[in-house]
Amino acid sequence: MEWIDIGANLTHHTFKKDLHGVLERAHEAAVVQMFITGTDERESIKAQALASQHPGTLYSTAGFHPHMASQFSSESESVLRELAAQPEVVAIGETGLDFYRNHSPPEVQQRVFERHLELAAELKLPVFLHQRDAHKRFVEIVRAYRDELVDGVAHCFTEGPEEARDYLELGLHIGVTGWICDERRGQSLRRAVAEIPRQSLMVETDCPYLLPRDVDPQQAGLPVKNRRNEPSLLPHIGRAVAHYSGRDVEELALTSAQVARRFFRVD
Known part of the structure; x- marks a missing residue:
């Protein structure tokens, strides 16, 4: 039974001292491929560099998290284009809207989000999407660009069945995290995964x-x-997803890995 982690922030400073051990533990747990999330210019560059050191095991995305949208510029877009030309970079993002804290103004987030979607459509790459407390506006923007996009995944989905249906209607994939293991906050997600x-x-x-x-x-x-x-x-998260969706865990591991490889267009 093999697993694929589609969202891992392996360039985060907490992994700096023992990344080798982290990758070893992942290997021992049968996590065979991981996709490193790019969250701004610097982290996207670091993600691509790290992925290039582990071909076939690590891949990366390139983009600006909505918290970082205020840092996005024409020069940043040029960097994303250069990164997207590298074989390790398999998606544009993380990108989207986060109105929970508004570290970047909402109007800036929306403009940068749209530019990421335009870039993904032009480069024919899938988009790695983020949304928090902005569901309605997020759906409106994705819908406006959906016909031009090759694919998209609502990463770190934490909401309920209604929001899941909206994303599925748009033809998006959905990524589920350990939020489902939280008996306090994960109840809506537990209903949605089925x-x-x-x-x-x-x-x-x-x-x-x-x-x-x-x-x-x-x-x-x-x-x-x-x-x-x-x-x-x-695998612990996968077992919870299998339980709450009423699926066999081995089947879930197999199908989610197949979906990930097809989505990101990797072997």
Whole structure:
């Protein structure tokens, strides 16, 4: 049984000292491929460089998280174009809208989001999408560009059946994280996963964030001091997704990996 983590922030500073160990633990947990998320110019460059050191195992995306939208410029777009020409870079993003904290003004987020979608359509690359507290406007913008996009995934989906249906109606894939393991916040997501078709579902950790609430790091063989999420916990997340969607875990591992490889166009 093999797993693919479609969203791993492996360039995060918490992985700096022991990345080798993180990758070893992922390998031991049968996480065979990981996709490193690019969140701004610097992190996208670092993600591509790291992926290039592990061909066939690591890939990356290139984009600006909505928190970082204010940093986006014409020069940044040129960097994204250069990165997208590299074989390791398989999607544009992370991009989208986040009205929860508005680290970048909403109007700036929307403009940069649209520019990412235009770039993805031009380059014929899928988009790696982020949305928080902006569902209606997010759907409106994606719908306006959907016919031009080759594909898209609503990464780190945390909402309920209604929002899932909206994304599926747009032909988007959906990525599910360890949020589903949280008995306090994950109830809507637990209901939603049963409605996500196999051909649209992928799994991810979004590490180092979103350590599953029901995981004891020590028992999981992880460094205890920082309670950091890792790709090695993806099978744990996968088992929860299988449980709440009423699927066999081996089938889920197989189909989600097939969907990921098809979506990102990798072997």
